[in-house]
Amino acid sequence: MVPYFEFQNAVKLLCGELALERIAIELELMGAERPLMLSDAVLTKIGTLAVVIQAMESEGVNPAAVFTEIPVDSSLAVVNRIAAFYREQGCDSIVAVGGGSVIDTAKGVRLVLSQNRQDILSLSGLDNLVRGRHIPFVVVPTTAGTGSECTGVAVIRNDDNGVKMEFLSPYVEPDVAVIDPRMTLGLPPKATATTGMDALVHAIEACTCQQANPLSSAYGTAAIRMIAENVETATRNGKDKQARFSMALASTLAGIAFSNSMVGAVHAIGHALGGVCHVPHAVAMTILLPHVMRYNLSHSAKDYADLLPWLVGQDAAMATPAGERAEAAIAAVESLSRRLADICGIPLKLSDAGVSKDAFAHVAEVAVNDGALIVNPRAADESQVMEILNAAY
C-alpha cells in the first residue's frame, strides 16, 4: 500500500534582522489597522514587548489595545476573557509576542473570534472546523523551542480538570511568523537549554512517530542538525546572534515537522506532568526524551539509527557499527542533556523538577488520554507510562 500523508504550512515567515519592522506592512497588506497586542508580564517587564511595539509604531501601526496578563500555563478561561476584550476594544487583528503559552492562547483567541463563538471549549476537536472569518494574526516567538508559530495546534489547559486540551485545525496557524534574532537574545541559559531540547523532542518525535512522512522528516532532520550544532553555544553565550538565529530557525523547522506528523509519548506524558504537577513543558521534555526513546527502542531502532548522523555528524555516525546506531542516538541525546546541565544546571530527573512519586498514577491516567500517544511508535498503557516515569525520577 502506498503510504498516505498530508502536509500543510501556510505561514509566511519573516526571518532575520529587522524583521520586526516589517510587521506593520504585513498587517496593512492584510487590511488590519487595530491590532490587539498579546504578551505576558515578564516580557512586558524586561522590555521585549516594547521593542516590538516600537518597531510597529515606527512604521505607522499603533496597537488598539494591549493585554499582558497571560500566565505561564494559560487556560481556556483566559482565552475566552481575551476574546471578549478584543470585541470590547474593537480590534481587527492579533499580534502575539511570547513563548508557547502566549502563542497558543492567541491561537485560541483567534479561533473563538473567527468561528464567532463565546467559549473555546465548544471548538475542541480534530480537523472539524470550517474556515471562519479571517482575523489577521501575527506571532513573534520569544523562545526557540515551541515551534508554535508554525503549527496547526493550540494546547491550552482546562482548569476544570487540569487537562491540557488540544485544538487541532489548520485554521489555528498564524498568517505571519516573525523570527527576529533580537527576540531571543535575552533568554536566560536554562530557558535556552530546555526550550532547545523541546525543539529537539519535536524534531525527533516528528521523524519517528507513526504519522512521520518524507516531508516532515526533511524538516525534522534539518532541525536536529541545527539544534545539535547550536544549542550549547546559544546556552553558553546568549549574545551569539548566529547561534540564537539558528536555534530560532531550528525551532520553526521542528514545529513545521511535528505539525504535519504529530509527536508522541514524550509529549503525552509531558502534557500530563504539566497539567497535574505544573512541570514547565520544556523541562518535562528535556527529562523525558531519553527515557521514552529507550521505551520505544524495540519499535523504533531503525528510525533512531537513521537520526544518528543528524545528531553527531556523518563521520561519527559512519564510525558507529550499524547495529549500535540506535543506542548511540539515545546516548547522544543523553550526552547533550548532560552537557547542557553542566553549563546551566537544568534538571535531568523528575525528582529534581519537584515532582512527587505520589502523583505518578494521576499523571499516567491523564497521559494515556492525550492525543499525542495515539501515534507513538509503541503503544503504552498506564502501567507502562508509570515505568517511564519511574525511570525518569
Place this chain on the structure above:
Amino acid sequence: MRAIQSLVVAIVLRVVHAALVELRELDSRVAGEFERMPEGLSYAIRTGHSGPMLFVQWDGRELRRLAELPAPSCSLRIKSMPLSFRLFTGQMGLAQAYARHAFTMGGEVADVMRLARLVNLVESYLFPKIITRRIMTDVPETEVNFLKAYARIARGFLTCKYKISR
C-alpha cells in the same frame, strides 16, 4: 462497489457495538474503561458521505445504541467510504487511521483515546493475530477465548439484545 462497502460497514458497526456490550462482561480492561467512563458520554460515528452511522451512549449501566444523537460528546466522521471499509474490515487500525488523516473529530481528544483503546481490544477478539499485528503496534492479549466472545455476540443478535434504545 460503494453499496457493498456500505453494507459491510453497517454490519461491522453493529458488531462493534455488540462486542463492546459483551466484552464489558468478559474482559477486565474493557470493564475498567466503562467504569471510568463519565455517565452520559456519547459517540457518533459517521462513515463517508451519507454512509452508515453508529450512535451510542453510556448511561452508567449499559452502552445503548440510539437511532439519533443530536449533540454527541464525541463525533467522528470517517472521510470516505473506502477509508471506512478499510477501518472496519481490519485493513487499518484506529491509530493508523489517525496517522493517515482518515477522520475528523469533534469533542475532546481524551474521548477518542478512550474509544481507540476499546476498539483495539475489540479488534483483538474479532480479528485473527495475522490481521491485528498489521494494524496495531502492540496487540493486546485476549483474556478469554475469542470464540466465547463470538458466541455471546451471536446469541445477543438472535435475542435482539442490541436493538435501538428508545
